[in-house]
Amino acid sequence: xxxxxxxxxxxxxxxxxxxxxxxxxxxxxxxxxxxxxxxxxxxxxxxxxxxxxxxxxxxxxxxxxxxxxxxxxxxxxxxxxxxxxxxxxxxxxxxxxxxxxxxxxxxxxxxxxxxxxxxxxxxxxxxxxxxxxxxxxxxxxxxxxxxxxxxxxxxxxx
Numbered sequence: 317x318x319x320x321x322x323x324x325x326x327x328x329x330x331x332x333x334x335x336x337x338x339x340x341x342x343x344x345x346x347x348x349x350x351x352x353x354x355x356x357x358x359x360x361x362x363x364x365x366x367x368x369x370x371x372x373x374x375x376x377x378x379x380x381x382x383x384x385x386x387x388x389x390x391x392x393x394x395x396x397x398x399x400x401x402x403x404x405x406x407x408x409x410x411x412x413x414x415x416x417x418x419x420x421x422x423x424x425x426x427x428x429x430x431x432x433x434x435x436x437x438x439x440x441x442x443x444x445x446x447x448x449x450x451x452x453x454x455x456x457x458x459x460x461x462x463x464x465x466x467x468x469x470x471x472x473x474x
Contacts, residue, residue, distance in 0.1 A: 323367075330343075334352050336352075344379060362410065364409070365409045369402060372397075372402070373394060389436075392415065393425050396428050399414050400417070402414075
């Protein structure tokens with residue numbers, strides 16, 4: 317399949333690291349970080365979807381493009397974008413808990429971020445979202461997760 321060649325070529329430019337430093341999967345824009353226990357808890361098809369998810373964050377330079385945006389809200393916006401691409405790519409499967417928004421998926425991460433910001437404001441309290449984008453290029457931040465069902469739930473005000 318064509319998508320395998322394309323994503324395979326992208327993967328050649330990324331270092332994949334198995335680590336317990338993240339709970340699920342993450343990227344710092346260059347490296348792809350995967351928690352082995354998290355990965356084996358998913359089917360092979362979902363593992364491929366998770367790999368492509370992180371590849372797309374790196375390829376689309378989501379970490380570098382964040383600038384001064386709120387890292388939590390930016391991550392939600394970026395997940396909507398990459399999961400929309402994966403959902404539309406025949407042969408790729410996302411975990412059932414992946415964050416999806418068909419209305420916003422076709423837009424850029426900056427556009428999605430501004431829509432989320434306008435709808436919900438900056439989150440003052442994050443219950444649990446995940447950070448597959450390691451915004452500050454550090455392996456320490458919130459633990460990564462793709463266990464997000466609805467971003468509205470996580471943009472709660474105190």
